[in-house]
Amino acid sequence: MQQVFKDGMEIKRIKVISGKCSGCRLCMQICAICHYGEINPKKASLRIEAHFPQPGVYKPRVCTQCGKCMEVCPEGAIYRRDDGAYIVLVEKCTNCGVCIPVCKPGVIFQHRDLDHVIICDNCFKCTKLCNTGAITIHTRPVKESK
Amino acid sequence: MANSSTSSRGLAGTTLRINLSTGEIKRYPTDEKLMREWFGGRGAIAKILYDEVPRDADPLGPENLFIMSAGVMSGCFIPAGAKIGFGSISPLTNGHGDSNMGGHLGPTLKFAGYDMVIMSGISPKPVYLFIDDDTVELRDASQYWGMGSLACEPAMKKDLGEDFEIATIGPAGENGIRFSCITHDFGRQAGRTGQGAVMGSKKLKAIAIRGTCGINVHNLDKLTEQVTAIIKRTQTHPNMAPWQKYGTAFFIEWSNDNAVIPTRNFQTTYFEDIKGISGDALVERCLITHKACFGCWMNCGKYTKAVLPGKETVYLEGPEYETGALCGSNLGMTDINQVAYLNWLMDNVGMDTMSGGGVVAFAMECFQRGLITTDDLEGHTLNWGSVEDTEHFVDMVVHRRGIGEYFAGGTKRAAEKIGRGSEKFAMQVKGQEMSGYDGRYAPGMLLSYMTCDIGAHHNRSWTITVDMAEGRDKVEGRAKVVVYLQHIRPLFDCWCICRLFWGELDIEPEEIVESLNLITGWNIDAAEAFKTSEKIWNLVRCHYLERNKANGRTFDYPPARSWEDKIPTGPSAGKGLTKEQIETMLDEYYACRGWDNDGNPSREVLHDLKLDFAADNIEKIGLLGKPLPNGIPAVRGERYKPKAF
Amino acid sequence: MIIYLRAGGQLREKLKPDVDHYTRKVEIDGEKTIAEILKDISVDSAFVALIHVDGKLKDLSFKPSDGQTITLQPPVSGG
Numbered sequence: 129m130q131q132v133f134k135d136g137m138e139i140k141r142i143k144v145i146s147g148k149c150s151g152c153r154l155c156m157q158i159c160a161i162c163h164y165g166e167i168n169p170k171k172a173s174l175r176i177e178a179h180f181p182q183p184g185v186y187k188p189r190v191c192t193q194c195g196k197c198m199e200v201c202p203e204g205a206i207y208r209r210d211d212g213a214y215i216v217l218v219e220k221c222t223n224c225g226v227c228i229p230v231c232k233p234g235v236i237f238q239h240r241d242l243d244h245v246i247i248c249d250n251c252f253k254c255t256k257l258c259n260t261g262a263i264t265i266h267t268r269p270v271k272e273s274k
Numbered sequence: 275m276a277n278s279s280t281s282s283r284g285l286a287g288t289t290l291r292i293n294l295s296t297g298e299i300k301r302y303p304t305d306e307k308l309m310r311e312w313f314g315g316r317g318a319i320a321k322i323l324y325d326e327v328p329r330d331a332d333p334l335g336p337e338n339l340f341i342m343s344a345g346v347m348s349g350c351f352i353p354a355g356a357k358i359g360f361g362s363i364s365p366l367t368n369g370h371g372d373s374n375m376g377g378h379l380g381p382t383l384k385f386a387g388y389d390m391v392i393m394s395g396i397s398p399k400p401v402y403l404f405i406d407d408d409t410v411e412l413r414d415a416s417q418y419w420g421m422g423s424l425a426c427e428p429a430m431k432k433d434l435g436e437d438f439e440i441a442t443i444g445p446a447g448e449n450g451i452r453f454s455c456i457t458h459d460f461g462r463q464a465g466r467t468g469q470g471a472v473m474g475s476k477k478l479k480a481i482a483i484r485g486t487c488g489i490n491v492h493n494l495d496k497l498t499e500q501v502t503a504i505i506k507r508t509q510t511h512p513n514m515a516p517w518q519k520y521g522t523a524f525f526i527e528w529s530n531d532n533a534v535i536p537t538r539n540f541q542t543t544y545f546e547d548i549k550g551i552s553g554d555a556l557v558e559r560c561l562i563t564h565k566a567c568f569g570c571w572m573n574c575g576k577y578t579k580a581v582l583p584g585k586e587t588v589y590l591e592g593p594e595y596e597t598g599a600l601c602g603s604n605l606g607m608t609d610i611n612q613v614a615y616l617n618w619l620m621d622n623v624g625m626d627t628m629s630g631g632g633v634v635a636f637a638m639e640c641f642q643r644g645l646i647t648t649d650d651l652e653g654h655t656l657n658w659g660s661v662e663d664t665e666h667f668v669d670m671v672v673h674r675r676g677i678g679e680y681f682a683g684g685t686k687r688a689a690e691k692i693g694r695g696s697e698k699f700a701m702q703v704k705g706q707e708m709s710g711y712d713g714r715y716a717p718g719m720l721l722s723y724m725t726c727d728i729g730a731h732h733n734r735s736w737t738i739t740v741d742m743a744e745g746r747d748k749v750e751g752r753a754k755v756v757v758y759l760q761h762i763r764p765l766f767d768c769w770c771i772c773r774l775f776w777g778e779l780d781i782e783p784e785e786i787v788e789s790l791n792l793i794t795g796w797n798i799d800a801a802e803a804f805k806t807s808e809k810i811w812n813l814v815r816c817h818y819l820e821r822n823k824a825n826g827r828t829f830d831y832p833p834a835r836s837w838e839d840k841i842p843t844g845p846s847a848g849k850g851l852t853k854e855q856i857e858t859m860l861d862e863y864y865a866c867r868g869w870d871n872d873g874n875p876s877r878e879v880l881h882d883l884k885l886d887f888a889a890d891n892i893e894k895i896g897l898l899g900k901p902l903p904n905g906i907p908a909v910r911g912e913r914y915k916p917k918a919f
Numbered sequence: 920m921i922i923y924l925r926a927g928g929q930l931r932e933k934l935k936p937d938v939d940h941y942t943r944k945v946e947i948d949g950e951k952t953i954a955e956i957l958k959d960i961s962v963d964s965a966f967v968a969l970i971h972v973d974g975k976l977k978d979l980s981f982k983p984s985d986g987q988t989i990t991l992q993p994p995v996s997g998g
Contacts (some may be wrong), residue, residue, distance in 0.1 A: 150573035152566035153378075154505075157351050160488070161498055167351050167384065168488030178458045181428055182564040183587045184577045187479075241488065248837035257505055260518070260564070375945070512925040512941050512990045516971045528968035528994055553969075554976050739929065739994055742965060780927050 139212035155254035295395030319361030345770025349381025376567035385485030392481030444624020447474035453629035461591020483694030492795030530643020599710030600631030606658030632707030719837030757911030826873030868906030
């Protein structure tokens, strides 16, 4: 299951420019709609952190693809796909939550309706609706296998 | 689990009824018939207030209801679907009052599983309403009582958690200042009609909501497709970039160029120092970040800071157009930092910046004319353009000290107490202060204020460009446009979505009705929507008549300045209206609505709108309109398309 | 020289766009202010609330240069 990365492949992830975010949460809505067929921002795999009243900035929190979740998963329910995304195998995931505290940006979630954790799967629907340019697709060519 | 995680068709499924006197909390399934026939939001609020509040109930007493409704479209992935409506009998107008705000509270209420919260009674001690999905509690708020709105919100977030959405009132609401507002998300306000005062009278300091449920809609796939297409299409709309950059504030200068900006309590319509308070000044000197409501891609909110010498630097949202006009030129403020500081001041004490600006301006004119003096003001002056004076005066009003007590009821009540001709320049209708447009050389706008159901407010009808296109000297023909606008614009308050994307980004009413159908599965058309809106309008009118027991016409007059004073300076110098022109507009307006010449709805029109029960009620008090000689118009408020200018 | 005018709403209808849904191409001789250009194509400048060029706010006395796109915004529908 473990993905082998080769030269010429491209890894994609979401790039964030905090200062541009206006906190509308369209990204969170479309994320839950696409993945769970429901309007429910709590089922999204990203969050907008609001720092108010001071300094007055919105910081989108997205998956940085650090891979810590895959390392700690006791069930081997998380693997890395060839576009860089960490994918949860919902049938293997026991919703134990071990991955949640190790996630630095804090974008792994549990929801009472679901029996598995929620992790970003690089569908990039969110970036397509973002009207301020706060989240965009970042593409990086693979230099060497690892 | 009391709430299922999802419910059907745009609704969350549950309505809460809370008796604050006893602390009893009851859950009911949301009345789908009420939602369908009255469109939720403003409409459902109007029907519940009409049915349940005794006609002699004191707006600040236990019998008044305080209703919070998230409508059918709020939180449903619809562009700008972020509103929440608040309603109660208004302490300013003594009639139906509703006010709405954006932010995140409306959607979050639905995500928690509730469409509407109806509160009655008065709590024996300060409480706040705590909603966390299935947990609904009234919690002790003594530690927050007395705090400013903008200080209370972060304090509560610290105690409860960052993901709670919080709405608060400030000391003004606690002290029953009749034009108090409700504040949410560090600067979103439901300001008009004194909803904050009603909340304060019930000893309800705040509302805190967290929700994890989803909302099910009728056809999510098609809705997603439609909304995504609208967003894509409007991203390249010419208005988008400037709109995102300035919000409504850019409009201040235009308003001045075209002589509609209220200046020094509506004495004139042209402000010499407009550059200092323009949208450009706001973006250059104050802007920190753009701020959007839930699901809105237009981000018109401007989060700013105000830096004034000798004052603490303050953080706030705004000033947007209305605050820029009413706390800017209307008070003679020449610097955007002054306007922003006053915006923060009023937000924090929990006063509506629009009515608050109107009240301070009225007091300043009283001071200018010697009707109030430094003896009344604890030794202070109250001069145009002075932040210090305004700050002191606001403090007197909020704490009802000395003459502040007079002004705590708004300009109408203050003018009654001060007398000596001050009624002439108390710029209000039905007790509510005017919005930021002077109607003397924009007759349609003045008619909009006069006939607005909640007192002078621009939200129901705004006609400045219509006046310009049709001729600003002419009053004829304006009524039918006002009626049309009074039908379409309040629809957004019913559905709890923002109306700005309709006006600014060329989205047709038909498209919005289509979204509504995709969310609810109702299958209605625009004509039915307009008719429902007309029904709500007429019900609110009947409610107003039943409470205030006099011919409708007597309440529909603006202050005498509107016809006695001509505009003295600026591009429209010498222009103005006569009393006859105002009477002509009212005659035309009543005819357009199918009301009689006294401004009372006729049985024929009420029957046509299925409001026979209201007709019976106003007949009992002798206020049913006489039958119209030629019958009622078949179409009331025909669709208006501005002719090319 | 050629400039492009863009507008939405009521202004768009008066502008009679020919490039795309919002944009009209206008040929002008020599330097002219936006007020003069609008007068030439009979658009009443009273209905222009805001003029936006390359992300900057301009007024009616601004003289556009060749190829520039000028965005005109009508007034908002009330605060």
